[in-house]
Amino acid sequence: MKDYVVAIGGIGVDEYIKVDSWPELSDKAVCTRISTELGGMISNFACNISTTGVKSYILHQLADDEYLDMFKNEFDRYKVDYSYCVVSNEIETTKCIVANTNGERTILVILGKATQFALKRKTVDLLSNAKFVFSTIPNFKNLVDDKEIIKIITNNGAKIILDVEATTFRETDDLDFYFEHAGVLIFNEFGFEKYNQRYGRSPSELVKQGKIIVITKGASGADVFTQNGSHSVEGHKIDVVDTTGAGDMFSSTFISELIKGTDEFKATEIANLKAAEHTTYLGPKRRI
Numbered sequence: 544m545k546d547y548v549v550a551i552g553g554i555g556v557d558e559y560i561k562v563d564s565w566p567e568l569s570d571k572a573v574c575t576r577i578s579t580e581l582g583g584m585i586s587n588f589a590c591n592i593s594t595t596g597v598k599s600y601i602l603h604q605l606a607d608d609e610y611l612d613m614f615k616n617e618f619d620r621y622k623v624d625y626s627y628c629v630v631s632n633e634i635e636t637t638k639c640i641v642a643n644t645n646g647e648r649t650i651l652v653i654l655g656k657a658t659q660f661a662l663k664r665k666t667v668d669l670l671s672n673a674k675f676v677f678s679t680i681p682n683f684k685n686l687v688d689d690k691e692i693i694k695i696i697t698n699n700g701a702k703i704i705l706d707v708e709a710t711t712f713r714e715t716d717d718l719d720f721y722f723e724h725a726g727v728l729i730f731n732e733f734g735f736e737k738y739n740q741r742y743g744r745s746p747s748e749l750v751k752q753g754k755i756i757v758i759t760k761g762a763s764g765a766d767v768f769t770q771n772g773s774h775s776v777e778g779h780k781i782d783v784v785d786t787t788g789a790g791d792m793f794s795s796t797f798i799s800e801l802i803k804g805t806d807e808f809k810a811t812e813i814a815n816l817k818a819a820e821h822t823t824y825l826g827p828k829r830r831i
Contacts, residue, residue: 545674551670592796
């Protein structure tokens with residue numbers, strides 16, 4: 544097993560706009576276009592963690608469209624290995640409209656067309672030998688025979704990190720298989736609320752299964768739960784410019800620190816600070 548990370552999932556385009564006040568239903572608002580950025584949770588994570596010195600790979604289908612070269616150039620700039628990605632003309636790039644209103648953001652997601660894709664043996668080997676595999680449940684489900692692949696890579700010792708948001712629970716089928724096989728669960732507060740509503744499990748119960756549990760709470764900080772106990776970190780008072788990608792910065796910093804050998808409590812403190820600092824500038828990824 545090697546100290547590299549594989550991030551599985553789609554990438555997208557973020558269109559940043561400024562809205563002075565968010566409209567009521569049936570009303571309209573005048574917007575100002577700010578910029579176009581390449582983003583998406585998985586892409587942000589892979590780029591961010593690469594800047595810390597951790598070797599990172601991204602694994603997904605790339606749409607053969609006007610954004611393809613932009614994505615390749617961005618990954619080259621951040622030194623993210625995308626050689627295991629598959630280029631397809633049967634899918635579409637997901638686009639997000641990120642509306643910034645007085646430092647807070649509202650995101651409208653225009654989902655691109657996606658299809659399942661099969662992994663080659665060498666790609667499964669890449670996953671099996673990773674230190675961590677970062678993804679979401681919906682992104683795992685885009686893989687053909689995803690549950691068998693998860694069994695193979697976890698049996699080989701790779702740890703799965705699941706980023707869990709409230710939208711994860713739009714799925715009506717049982718998600719327990721994915722939670723059972725994850726070694727690290729990173730919830731935002733709304734994601735954990737939905738998890739608890741469905742399964743009724745506390746962080747302490749999950750920790751007994753050998754998992755690391757993190758619950759991020761935005762400006763209020765974060766909580767981490769391990770077999771060595773729990774630790775709460777308060778938020779930092781800071782002048783917020785843009786909160787887009789702050790959660791991705793937290794996750795990438797936290798995992799980078801674990802790979803370096805930092806304990807979970809200290810890693811949470813460092814990740815919480817880096818996420819706060821990230822909100823002081825516009826854009827979804829760490830600046831380089």
